[in-house]
Amino acid sequence: MLEYDLTNTALFDSCSSAQLPTEAETLVITVGLLLIRDAAFSALDDSELVFHPNDLEILASCIEGPLAALARDFGQGQRLRARLTDFVGLRIAQISICDRNGGGVGRT
Numbered sequence: 001m002l003e004y005d006l007t008n009t010a011l012f013d014s015c016s017s018a019q020l021p022t023e024a025e026t027l028v029i030t031v032g033l034l035l036i037r038d039a040a041f042s043a044l045d046d047s048e049l050v051f052h053p054n055d056l057e058i059l060a061s062c063i064e065g066p067l068a069a070l071a072r073d074f075g076q077g078q079r080l081r082a083r084l085t086d087f088v089g090l091r092i093a094q095i096s097i098c099d100r101n102g103g104g105v106g107r108t
Helices: 023-036 041-045 051-063 077-087
Strands: 004-005 091-097 105-107
Touching: 004 023, 023 051, 023 077, 023 091, 051 077, 077 091
Parallel strands: none
Antiparallel strands: 004 091, 091 105
């Protein structure tokens, strides 16, 4: 299970629930960040992905290229870049679901 930390993003300070990320957006950002870092999904077992400001253009290009079919909800060009700007600072980490006998949720 993935955990998305929005506390360092523009979305965190937003007053509008219309700005909340969709599942499609978080999926595309996760896959895009993994691709631009040449990382496997298992990389999230040991570390977190952080969307830095200098990732914006390369991530946008990745989304417009190889991920275009998955990212239709984002739009293209300036609309895509404007929405991605809202996500700068996003942290993505893998969490594990502990045993069902009250173990709770914890980070791996």
